[in-house]
Structure formats: C-alpha cells, structure tokens
Amino acid sequence: MIRGIASGLDEGRTTHLMEELCREAAAFRFEVAPNPCVGAAVFAGGREVGRGFHRRWGGPHAEVEALSAAAGSDAPRERWDLLIVTLEPCSSLGKTGPCVEAILASGISRVVVGALDPDPRHRGAGIERLRSNGVEVVLLEGTAPLERVAPHFARWTSADRLRRPRPWMIAKWAQTRSGQLTPPVGVGEGRWISTTASLEEVAVLRGRVDAIVSGVGTVLADDPRFCVRPPGDIGAAPLRVILDSCLRTPPEAAMLRSPAPGEGVGAVHFLSLVGVGAARAEALRAAGSSVHGLHGAESGGHVSLSAVEAWLWDAGVRRVLLEAGPTLLRACLAAGAVDQVRVYTGAVNGGRGPSMGEWLGSATLDGRAERECGEDAVLEGFPRPV
Ligand SMILES: NC(=O)c1ccc[n+]([C@@H]2O[C@H](COP(=O)([O-])OP(=O)(O)OC[C@H]3O[C@@H](n4cnc5c(N)ncnc54)[C@H](OP(=O)(O)O)[C@@H]3O)[C@@H](O)[C@H]2O)c1
Structure with a gap:
C-alpha cells in the first residue's frame, strides 16, 4: 500500500487506473493539442465517483470534469477523499481557472499524480500549492509518461519552443x-x-x-x-x-x-x-x-x-x-x-x-x-x- 492512498486502493489498482485514464485521455489528443491529454478520477472510500478528461482545447480540464461528475454522483462531497490525475494539476490561469484551486475548494485531502508538468515555468508548482494547503500528494512517476500519453505536449514545452x-x-x-x-x-x-x-x-x-x-x-x-x-x-x-x-x-x-x-x-x-x-x-x-x-x-x-x-x-x-x-x-x-x-x-x-x-x-x-x-x-x- 502506498502511503497516502486511500484504503481500498493499493499500488497495483492505482497503477492500473492511471493506465486506463491515460489511454482514455489520449483519445482526445487531436482535439486538445497543444494542450496535454489528461484524465482524472475522484474517489470516496475507495469507490470511484467521478471521472473526467480534457476533451477539447480551451475546454474544462480533466480535474474539473471529474469533480463535476462526482458532484452528480450519490457520494456527498465530505466523503470525497482522493483524486487520481495523470498530470500535475495546473496552478496558473489559462483559458480556464487553475485546477489546484478547484481541488482545494473540493476539500479532497489526497491527490495521486502520474507525472510532473514538463514546462519548467510550472513544474512542481501545482504540487507545492496543494501541499502547502495541507493536501497529501503522492507522485507516482513513471505511471503516466508524457512521451507516451501526450508526446505533442513535450514538443510544445520543449526548451527550443519556449525560447x-x-x-x-x-x-x-x-x-x-x-x-x-x-x-x-x-x-x-x-x-x-x-x-x-x-x-x-x-x-x-x-x-x-x-x-x-x-x-x-x-x-x-x-x-x-x-x-x-x-x-x-x-x-x-x-x-x-x-x-x-x-x-x-x-x-x-x-x-x-x-x-x-x-x-x-x-x-x-x-x-x-x-x-x-x-x-x-x-x-x-x-x-x-x-x-x-x-x-x-x-x-x-x-x-x-x-x-x-x-x-x-x-x-x-x-x-x-x-x-x-x-x-x-x-x-x-x-x-x-x-x-x-x-x-x-x-x-x-x-x-x-x-x-x-x-x-x-x-x-x-x-x-x-x-x-x-x-x-x-x-x-x-x-x-x-x-
Ligand atoms: N483541397 C484543399 O484542402 C485546398 C485548400 C486550399 C486551396 N486548395 C486549392 O489550391 C489551389 C490554389 O493553390 P495555391 O498553391 O496557389 O494556393 P496557396 O498555397 O493557398 O497560396 C500560394 C501563395 O501563397 C503566397 N505565399 C506567401 N508566403 C508564402 C510562403 N512563405 N511560401 C509559399 N507561399 C507563400 C504565395 O504568393 P505570393 O508570393 O504572391 O505571396 C503563393 O503563390 C486552388 O485550386 C484551391 O482550390 C485546395
């Protein structure tokens, strides 16, 4: 059991879920590019209560979609205890509001992240903001490799392109x-x-x-x-x-x-x-x-x-x-x-x-x-x- 992952979700199941979210997220690659493909799922006591994806460029991010799917479930918000997301949640304002703020507002206490943001301007900032607000964050590096899930995003954030x-x-x-x-x-x-x-x-x-x-x-x-x-x-x-x-x-x-x-x-x-x-x-x-x-x-x-x-x-x-x-x-x-x-x-x-x-x-x-x-x-x- 990975420390910080809710009961009922061991490492094997979490890794399997991460792979599933990555696969489903990648189906939207042509619609979201140059943004990354991202998938997220909200849990309450080990039960998945909402799943979301970034589906189109300029549209809601996966975390926000998953949270609103959870809001439509039978699980009351105070029971949501875990969010699994394939890529570090964004902390800056883009076409949509920062996801870290939506996560903090949801009251979720643990977040499992599959990969760090490759953009050096944002890398680690989302995780840091969550941790400094008391959210436990587990980084399961290697479970959602960007070169497989969204190679186009690695290009978009390459040093040459940023320069x-x-x-x-x-x-x-x-x-x-x-x-x-x-x-x-x-x-x-x-x-x-x-x-x-x-x-x-x-x-x-x-x-x-x-x-x-x-x-x-x-x-x-x-x-x-x-x-x-x-x-x-x-x-x-x-x-x-x-x-x-x-x-x-x-x-x-x-x-x-x-x-x-x-x-x-x-x-x-x-x-x-x-x-x-x-x-x-x-x-x-x-x-x-x-x-x-x-x-x-x-x-x-x-x-x-x-x-x-x-x-x-x-x-x-x-x-x-x-x-x-x-x-x-x-x-x-x-x-x-x-x-x-x-x-x-x-x-x-x-x-x-x-x-x-x-x-x-x-x-x-x-x-x-x-x-x-x-x-x-x-x-x-x-x-x-x-
Ligand atoms: N099937 C399709 O998806 C599709 C789509 C569009 C067009 N078409 C068809 O394509 C045909 C027109 O072809 P086209 O090749 O003449 O049109 P084009 O590629 O749209 O326009 C070519 C013109 O763009 C200008 N241009 C400006 N900067 C350029 C640069 N850096 N490099 C290259 N060109 C540059 C050049 O004129 P200047 O030097 O005067 O600037 C060049 O002659 C039409 O029959 C049209 O129906 C088909």
Missing part, C-alpha cells in the same frame, strides 16, 4: 485519391472534394482555433469566406490571415464582405512584404481589413514564414488552422512549421496540381489515427520533426 514561441499549426486539407488538392474540371464545381460530414467537422474545428491561415493562391482561385457556420461555434470565429506578399487580393474578395446571417467571421489580416503597393494596401484597408508589412524569406519573394509565426504569436494566436493550397502547404511542411495534420481523402479520382502523396509516404506521424467521415477517409497525426 522561440510559435503557434501550434494544424494543417488540414482535402485531397483526391491521387493526393491532389484540386478536383478534376467538372467535379465538385472545380473546388469541392470532401463530403458534407467532413465540411461540418471542419466548421467545428474552425471554431476551435485562434486563426485560419491561407495563401493568396487560394483566395484568387476559390474566393473563400473562411467563415464559421453551424455546427461550428459562430461566436468564436477565428482571425482570417492571408499570406499575400504583393497584395494581389482584390478589395471585392468575398472574405471582405459582411457576414451573412448564421455566419461567424473574424477580422481579416493580410501579411505582405514591407513597402509593397501602398495604393493596394489602402484599398484593402478601406474594404475593412488590416495590412501588415513583414520581411521576406531568404529563399524567395514571399513573406518569411518565421516572420508570419512571430506576427501570429504577437497577435495572441496560439492555435492555427492552415487551410492553404499546395504551394503554401508544402512550404510550411518543409519548414517544419506544421505540428498536426488532418487529411480528408474524398472518393474522387485524379485531380489538378501537385500531389501530397510523396510527403504522406515519407512523413512519420506520431499518434497516427485513421477513421472515416461520411464517405471520406480521414488521417490525423503529429508530423515528427525532421
């Missing part, structure tokens, strides 16, 4: 069976590859990022709106950021029109090369957008991707959805700027433009998962840095 912060970038694209991003002429109005079910999933994803990033090639070819429609959260529409080095976007672009009823739209920002086309910049500003001059890439005449990342970070953007054509998509993948991919392969043969097949064939995707959405095949994963 030069950049947003978490999710690249999403739809491709034909041959890996091309544009369907053959005459199919899907020359534009659509995936089915309605996939478009609805993307609408939800758009409502869960801070910004959508695309290239001027897509704007000129498709005249997209990049809006959020139901079932996405239209009240949480992300910024729309277009990489347009020479400001080729016409001020009449659909993106610059007012939202239609039932549509959520974020502010539009064009990132161009410093000093290009003052008159074009003025016309785009007059149409309601903002234009920002960035320095160019060393390799060519485009805006520099690292300058784009720095601009996004300074604008408060932490989670980005890249919805670009093959030119910008491949540039971001080659630069190692993409942290996560979601690829919809529609039931369409052939297509136009370069294929993503070669990249997909050579990339290693951590946490890789394949599933179906309507008639489309969906592939998700975290590209391993090269």
Whole structure:
C-alpha cells in the first residue's frame, strides 16, 4: 500500500487506473493539442465517483470534469477523499481557472499524480500549492509518461519552443485519391472534394482555433469566406490571415464582405512584404481589413514564414488552422512549421496540381489515427520533426 492512498486502493489498482485514464485521455489528443491529454478520477472510500478528461482545447480540464461528475454522483462531497490525475494539476490561469484551486475548494485531502508538468515555468508548482494547503500528494512517476500519453505536449514545452514561441499549426486539407488538392474540371464545381460530414467537422474545428491561415493562391482561385457556420461555434470565429506578399487580393474578395446571417467571421489580416503597393494596401484597408508589412524569406519573394509565426504569436494566436493550397502547404511542411495534420481523402479520382502523396509516404506521424467521415477517409497525426 502506498502511503497516502486511500484504503481500498493499493499500488497495483492505482497503477492500473492511471493506465486506463491515460489511454482514455489520449483519445482526445487531436482535439486538445497543444494542450496535454489528461484524465482524472475522484474517489470516496475507495469507490470511484467521478471521472473526467480534457476533451477539447480551451475546454474544462480533466480535474474539473471529474469533480463535476462526482458532484452528480450519490457520494456527498465530505466523503470525497482522493483524486487520481495523470498530470500535475495546473496552478496558473489559462483559458480556464487553475485546477489546484478547484481541488482545494473540493476539500479532497489526497491527490495521486502520474507525472510532473514538463514546462519548467510550472513544474512542481501545482504540487507545492496543494501541499502547502495541507493536501497529501503522492507522485507516482513513471505511471503516466508524457512521451507516451501526450508526446505533442513535450514538443510544445520543449526548451527550443519556449525560447522561440510559435503557434501550434494544424494543417488540414482535402485531397483526391491521387493526393491532389484540386478536383478534376467538372467535379465538385472545380473546388469541392470532401463530403458534407467532413465540411461540418471542419466548421467545428474552425471554431476551435485562434486563426485560419491561407495563401493568396487560394483566395484568387476559390474566393473563400473562411467563415464559421453551424455546427461550428459562430461566436468564436477565428482571425482570417492571408499570406499575400504583393497584395494581389482584390478589395471585392468575398472574405471582405459582411457576414451573412448564421455566419461567424473574424477580422481579416493580410501579411505582405514591407513597402509593397501602398495604393493596394489602402484599398484593402478601406474594404475593412488590416495590412501588415513583414520581411521576406531568404529563399524567395514571399513573406518569411518565421516572420508570419512571430506576427501570429504577437497577435495572441496560439492555435492555427492552415487551410492553404499546395504551394503554401508544402512550404510550411518543409519548414517544419506544421505540428498536426488532418487529411480528408474524398472518393474522387485524379485531380489538378501537385500531389501530397510523396510527403504522406515519407512523413512519420506520431499518434497516427485513421477513421472515416461520411464517405471520406480521414488521417490525423503529429508530423515528427525532421
Ligand atoms: N483541397 C484543399 O484542402 C485546398 C485548400 C486550399 C486551396 N486548395 C486549392 O489550391 C489551389 C490554389 O493553390 P495555391 O498553391 O496557389 O494556393 P496557396 O498555397 O493557398 O497560396 C500560394 C501563395 O501563397 C503566397 N505565399 C506567401 N508566403 C508564402 C510562403 N512563405 N511560401 C509559399 N507561399 C507563400 C504565395 O504568393 P505570393 O508570393 O504572391 O505571396 C503563393 O503563390 C486552388 O485550386 C484551391 O482550390 C485546395
């Protein structure tokens, strides 16, 4: 029996529970990234009375979910005596309140933690705050290794990333069976590859990022709106950021029109090369957008991707959805700027433009998962840095 674990829960059962919580938590990895996957369970006298998980980025943390599940159980709060959690509870204010405060408010007297927070700015702080308030904390290191449960979080909190912060970038694209991003002429109005079910999933994803990033090639070819429609959260529409080095976007672009009823739209920002086309910049500003001059890439005449990342970070953007054509998509993948991919392969043969097949064939995707959405095949994963 580990000292501090409630009666009825020996080390073997606790370790088994920890593994179960880790496994279930990891199922939400693509929804929570860059946040960690976390699971938690509340006990009363050795009986589990509430279980919770961090299910989506910006949503409640696992501890808070477990506590509210316990509140809905038949066990009165004064009998709750133990919380098991796979990762050290957070002690700082993020998108949600600190979990340590919720645990302290619950009156739980013992907490078993599976792993320390890897972020050196917070490591140990949650445990220390609990202990200094009289809560007994047992650290069962090795039972919830982050490299297995949430390897993406280890990347997010790596020394390099903390030194030069950049947003978490999710690249999403739809491709034909041959890996091309544009369907053959005459199919899907020359534009659509995936089915309605996939478009609805993307609408939800758009409502869960801070910004959508695309290239001027897509704007000129498709005249997209990049809006959020139901079932996405239209009240949480992300910024729309277009990489347009020479400001080729016409001020009449659909993106610059007012939202239609039932549509959520974020502010539009064009990132161009410093000093290009003052008159074009003025016309785009007059149409309601903002234009920002960035320095160019060393390799060519485009805006520099690292300058784009720095601009996004300074604008408060932490989670980005890249919805670009093959030119910008491949540039971001080659630069190692993409942290996560979601690829919809529609039931369409052939297509136009370069294929993503070669990249997909050579990339290693951590946490890789394949599933179906309507008639489309969906592939998700975290590209391993090269
Ligand atoms: N199936 C899908 O998921 C999907 C999604 C989006 C688009 N598409 C299709 O893709 C096609 C358009 O492809 P595209 O490749 O022209 O569009 P794109 O990748 O969205 O835009 C490319 C443009 O981005 C600009 N850019 C700015 N900074 C860049 C950088 N650092 N590196 C690379 N490019 C940079 C470049 O123009 P400047 O140099 O002028 O800035 C470049 O020409 C359309 O047919 C569209 O329907 C498909």
